[in-house]
Amino acid sequence: xxxxxxxxxxxxxxxxxxxxxxxxxxxxxxxxxxxxxxxxxxxxxxxxxxxxxxxxxxxxxxxxxxxxxxxxxxxxxxxxxxxxxxxxxxxxxxxxxxxxxxxxxxxxxxxxxxxxxxxxxxxxxxxxxxxxxxxxxxxxxxxxxxxxxxxxxxxxxxxxxxxxxxxxxxxxxxxxxxxxxxxxxxxxxxx
Numbered sequence: 001x002x003x004x005x006x007x008x009x010x011x012x013x014x015x016x017x018x019x020x021x022x023x024x025x026x027x028x029x030x031x032x033x034x035x036x037x038x039x040x041x042x043x044x045x046x047x048x049x050x051x052x053x054x055x056x057x058x059x060x061x062x063x064x065x066x067x068x069x070x071x072x073x074x075x076x077x078x079x080x081x082x083x084x085x086x087x088x089x090x091x092x093x094x095x096x097x098x099x100x101x102x103x104x105x106x107x108x109x110x111x112x113x114x115x116x117x118x119x120x121x122x123x124x125x126x127x128x129x130x131x132x133x134x135x136x137x138x139x140x141x142x143x144x145x146x147x148x149x150x151x152x153x154x155x156x157x158x159x160x161x162x163x164x165x166x167x168x169x170x171x172x173x174x175x176x177x178x179x180x181x182x183x184x185x186x187x188x189x190x191x
Contacts, residue, residue, distance in 0.1 A: 070188055081178065088175045095168045102161045109154075 085175060085179055088171055088178075092168060092171045092175070095164055095171065099161060099164045099168065102157060102164065105157070106161075
């Protein structure tokens with residue numbers, strides 16, 4: 001085949017399509033598009049609608065449960081909670097006062113310790129009373145359990161001071177945790 005023959009064969013194959021041919025092509029494309037629309041979009045729309053209805057049912061159910069809960073609550077709950085907050089506030093102030101009292105006791109123990117240092121400095125004449133101190137020392141051995149108990153009491157006082165501080169912090173947290181959530185019940189209209 002020569003070049004001219006090939007060119008004429010190509011010209012015959014690439015004829016310009018007619019309007020009827022184009023219209024039939026558009027019709028086929030619309031049918032394919034609408035069938036894809038029906039196969040994909042409509043089921044997706046149905047599933048989405050079912051999810052929305054399900055969410056509505058859940059929210060409605062929660063609302064009804066909250067209404068029943070609010071109706072079953074004590075109508076004096078707000079007043080009771082307010083008096084409880086006042087009592088906890090008073091308790092917190094008392095704990096603060098106890099903490100300061102324990103700190104004052106510790107300060108007094110430090111003053112006693114300083115006074116003992118002064119007394120020890122004034123005991124210049126130790127030769128004359130060394131025999132008496134030996135005798136007193138022998139009797140102090142009998143008091144050793146009392147000294148151990150005093151030391152334990154000192155440790156317990158320190159532990160009690162720490163516990164009081166923790167209790168004060170916990171009561172403050174408890175008071176704030178009750179005040180915020182229960183303020184919602186104070187705002188609710190009671191029947």
